[in-house]
Each structure stands twice: as structure tokens, then as C-alpha cells.
Amino acid sequence: MSTILIIDDERAIRSSLRDILEYEDYTILDVDNGRDGLEILKKEKVNLVLCDIKMNNMDGMEVLSEAHQSSPDIPFIMISGHGTIETAVEAAKKGAFDFLEKPLDLNRLLITVRNALDKSSLVTETKVLKRKVSSSKTKDILGESGAIKRIKETIDRVAPTEARVLITGANGSGKELVARWLHEKSNRSQAPLIEVNCAAIPSELIESELFGHEKGSFTSAIKQRIGKFEQASGGTLFLDEIGDMSLSAQAKVLRALQEHKITRVGGDKEIDVNVRVVAATNKDLLKEIEDGNFRMDLYHRLSVILIHVPALIDRVDDIPLLSTNFCEEICMEYGIPVKEITNAAMRELSHLPWTGNIRELRNMIERLIILSDKSITDKDVVAFANPSREPVNGIAQEKGTVNYGLDMDSFDSFQDYKDHAEKEFIKYKLEKNNWNVSKTADDLDIQRSHLYSKIEKFGLKRD
Numbered sequence: 270m271s272t273i274l275i276i277d278d279e280r281a282i283r284s285s286l287r288d289i290l291e292y293e294d295y296t297i298l299d300v301d302n303g304r305d306g307l308e309i310l311k312k313e314k315v316n317l318v319l320c321d322i323k324m325n326n327m328d329g330m331e332v333l334s335e336a337h338q339s340s341p342d343i344p345f346i347m348i349s350g351h352g353t354i355e356t357a358v359e360a361a362k363k364g365a366f367d368f369l370e371k372p373l374d375l376n377r378l379l380i381t382v383r384n385a386l387d388k389s390s391l392v393t394e395t396k397v398l399k400r401k402v403s404s405s406k407t408k409d410i411l412g413e414s415g416a417i418k419r420i421k422e423t424i425d426r427v428a429p430t431e432a433r434v435l436i437t438g439a440n441g442s443g444k445e446l447v448a449r450w451l452h453e454k455s456n457r458s459q460a461p462l463i464e465v466n467c468a469a470i471p472s473e474l475i476e477s478e479l480f481g482h483e484k485g486s487f488t489s490a491i492k493q494r495i496g497k498f499e500q501a502s503g504g505t506l507f508l509d510e511i512g513d514m515s516l517s518a519q520a521k522v523l524r525a526l527q528e529h530k531i532t533r534v535g536g537d538k539e540i541d542v543n544v545r546v547v548a549a550t551n552k553d554l555l556k557e558i559e560d561g562n563f564r565m566d567l568y569h570r571l572s573v574i575l576i577h578v579p580a581l582i583d584r585v586d587d588i589p590l591l592s593t594n595f596c597e598e599i600c601m602e603y604g605i606p607v608k609e610i611t612n613a614a615m616r617e618l619s620h621l622p623w624t625g626n627i628r629e630l631r632n633m634i635e636r637l638i639i640l641s642d643k644s645i646t647d648k649d650v651v652a653f654a655n656p657s658r659e660p661v662n663g664i665a666q667e668k669g670t671v672n673y674g675l676d677m678d679s680f681d682s683f684q685d686y687k688d689h690a691e692k693e694f695i696k697y698k699l700e701k702n703n704w705n706v707s708k709t710a711d712d713l714d715i716q717r718s719h720l721y722s723k724i725e726k727f728g729l730k731r732d
């Protein structure tokens with residue numbers, strides 16, 4: 270049942286409203302002043318507020334304005350003993366649902382309460398539906414930098430063809446988003462886009478995952494299973510983290526691409542498949558080929574078109590646009606008014622290393638929205654944006670500078686520096702989570718297998 274908060278400094282009114290509404294099975298909270306009312310709104314789940322206009326200290330209009338900043342969806346019914354058209358109009362302008370005059374008419378009160386609650390649940394339902402629709406819709410590729418413009422042009426040109434595409438780029442830089450748009454703008458967009466994260470599937474299961482299996486083909490194969498190649502029939506198969514695929518699975522994928530046929534594990538029938546393959550990796554595949562970890566012939570099959578998504582640090586000019594958009598999107602998801610990001614905060618954001626790229630930027634904006642007050646300032650960015658950025662060697666960080674206490678000349682290349690920053694960040698998070706790899710992977714918003722490969726790459730060990 271709904272909870273109604275009554276804010277009125279007249280005890281008699283509060284108690285008669287309570288009696289009437291409790292009789293109708295509503296849960297009632299009541300306070301005799303606006304401040305306490307606002308405190309309750311912060312802590313309790315309230316569905317409707319009945320608020321007197323004329324009260325000492327803080328009047329009802331102020332309560333309404335302040336409450337609407339943090340909880341715009343809670344309907345307010347204003348009550349006044351001195352009802353004039355002007356007060357009613359002012360209340361409506363400030364966003365009140367309705368206005369009731371004292372002495373209260375019982376029927377009008379109950380109908381207004383019911384209408385307000387009905388409208389509020391409709392608003393909530395609509396928001397949930399909108400959120401569902403917007404999260405299933407492919408997000409726009411934001412960015413005005415030359416690199417992003419070129420990527421969008423390439424997508425427009427390549428998507429309607431059958432050419433295979435290999436997308437490269439660091440973690441969180443937007444490879445999956447590019448793959449989604451390649452599908453979305455292709456002639457296959459009515460058929461499914463099926464994604465396989467090759468790094469997340471143990472090598473002994475990848476073949477069954479991709480090609481399916483027949484019942485009884487191995488111990489746990491208790492029934493027949495259709496693999497991803499078949500599921501993607503008529504559509505697009507997105508092989509993410511292809512650089513982590515075992516050599517034996519690579520050989521089978523190569524055959525599927527050459528012959529457009531697959532065989533389920535444990536089966537002997539060849540099945541025709543009609544899929545377009547788009548692959549992505551954060552690895553340097555040419556180096557993997559050199560090291561004997563990746564097949565050259567498969568590389569050539571996959572990379573008819575190459576799209577490289579640059580790291581965020583190589584397109585810092587896009588940070589303000591991305592930050593503003595993420596801020597709007599997240600505030601809307603939370604149902605709160607959009608917070609402003611000050612210019613100084615934008616400058617501060619542009620100075621961060623962004624080893625986790627756009628995914629990290631989005632997470633940070635979300636954190637800043639939660640932790641900041643009315644707007645996001647440079648001080649918020651310094652304080653909350655990257656809690657792992659503690660002063661190094663006792664050197665406190667000055668405003669507007671990024672001071673890691675590092676000798677910048679000790680790095681041979683930009684990549685060297687980025688690797689160092691990534692290693693330190695991962696090490697910090699692992700230690701913070703007591704080397705719990707699953708928790709740390711969640712914290713970093715990357716796959717667990719990904720984290721394992723980073724630990725191995727950087728030779729990280731528990732002290």
C-alpha cells in the first residue's frame with residue numbers, strides 16, 4: 270500500500286487526515302514542519318505528500334521546491350486555509366499535483382489522493398519502460414574528433430557490405446559499440462547479432478559454444494545444443510576478444526569462414542551457415558602471430574576491413590561532449606535533475622589518465638553524480654573521480670595538476686607510460702580487494718579472464 274507523508278503544523282489537521290487515510294489503508298507519516306518533512310523524504314520511500322502552505326519557518330512552497338530538486342516524481346498536494354487563485358496557480362507552477370482548501374472536503378480529498386497516486390505509478394511505469402527501451406537500443410557513437418568521424422564514415426560505408434571487419438583498440442574504448450553499429454546499419458539488422466566473448470569461455474568449451482554439440486558428445490553434453498554460428502544465422506556473429514581464442518578453435522573458425530559450413534561437436538553432419546563475422550581484440554594480433562599464438566591465415570580472413578578505435582587519452586577533445594551526455598543519461602536514469610559539470614571540472618577530467626577509457630569515464634561520471642552536491646565541480650573531480658590517486662611519496666597533488674611522483678623521463682614511449690599507469694591501477698585495486706580477483710574485476714568493470722591476463726602481463730604478485 271502507498272505511503273503518504275503529511276506536513277502540517279496544526280496537530281488537529283494532521284490527526285484527522287491520519288484517521289481518514291489510515292481507514293483507507295494508506296500508511297501515514299506525519300511531521301509538523303517542512304525541514305523534518307524533507308529529511309523523511311530523503312530516508313523513506315514516500316508515494317505522496319500532503320503539505321500545508323502556511324507554516325512557520327519554512328512554508329509549503331519552499332518545501333515543494335526543495336523536495337522537487339531531489340525527488341521530482343513524488344506528487345505534492347498543497348493545502349491552504351487561505352485559498353486564492355494566485356496560490357493555486359503558484360503551487361501548480363512549482364509542480365504541485367493539486368491544491369485543496371481548508372476545511373477539507375472528504376470526498377474531494379480522497380479522489381485527489383487516489384488520482385495523484387495513480388498518476389505517480391503511471392509515471393514510474395513509463396520511466397521503467399523508457400529505461401528498458403533505451404538500454405536495449407544501440408547507443409550513439411559520440412565524439413567530434415577526427416578519429417571518431419572517420420570511424421563513423423567507415424561504418425556507414427562498410428556496414429551494408431558483407432566484408433568481415435576486425436576492430437582493434439584498448440579495453441573500454443568502444444569496440445563493441447562499433448560492432449553493434451556495423452550490424453545495425455547492415456542488411457542483416459533484422460536478424461540477430463550474437464556476441465561471443467572468447468576470453469570468458471574456457472578453451473575446452475569454446476568449440477561447443479561456437480559450433481554446438483550433439484547429445485552425449487562429451488560427459489556434460491546431456492542434450493543437443495545449437496552453437497553461436499547457427500544462432501546468428503542470417504545475422505552477425507561478433508567474436509569479441511578473438512586474440513584469446515585457442516589455436517584449435519581458431520582452426521575450426523577458419524574452416525567455417527572458408528567453407529561457410531560447420532559441424533557440431535560429436536556430430537558428423539555438415540551444416541551450412543550464413544553469418545557475417547565481426548571480430549574485436551585489444552591485443553596486437555601481428556605480435557600474437559609472431560609469437561605463434563594466432564593464425565596468420567585467420568587474421569587475413571578476419572581483417573578485410575580494419576577499424577582501430579583510439580584510446581580516450583588520444584582524443585581528449587571528446588571528453589566534454591562524452592561527459593555531458595553521460596551525465597544527462599545517468600541523471601535521467603536516476604530520475605533526478607541533470608547536474609551541471611563546471612568548466613573547471615571538465616578541465617580536471619581532461620587531465621586524468623583514462624586507462625579504462627570510455628567505460629571508466631562513464632563510471633566516474635556516475636560516481637560524481639552520486640557524490641557531488643548540486644553541480645559537479647573541479648574539487649569533486651579531485652576528491653572523488655579517482656580514489657586510487659593518492660599522493661605519491663608524500664607529495665600532495667596540487668589543483669589542476671596530475672602529480673604521480675614519477676620521473677616522466679624514465680618512460681621510453683607513451684605506451685610505456687600507459688602500461689605503467691594501468692599496472693599501478695590494477696595493483697591498487699587488487700590490494701584494496703585483498704586479491705579477490707572476481708571482486709576486483711567487478712570493480713574495474715572488466716571480465717575476470719581479462720584481469721587474469723593483465724595480472725600475467727604485468728607480472729603482478731601478492732606480497
Ligand SMILES: Nc1ncnc2c1ncn2[C@@H]1O[C@H](COP(=O)(O)OP(=O)(O)OP(=O)(O)O)[C@@H](O)[C@H]1O
Nearest residue numbers: 408409410411439440441442443444445446627628
Ligand atoms: N564513442 C562513444 N560514445 C558513447 N559511448 C561510448 C562510446 N564508446 C564507448 N562507449 C560506451 O563505453 C562503454 C564501453 O564500450 P565498449 O563495451 O564498446 O568497449 P570495448 O572496447 O568493447 O570494451 P572491452 O574491450 O572491455 O570489451 C559502453 O557503455 C559504451 O556504450
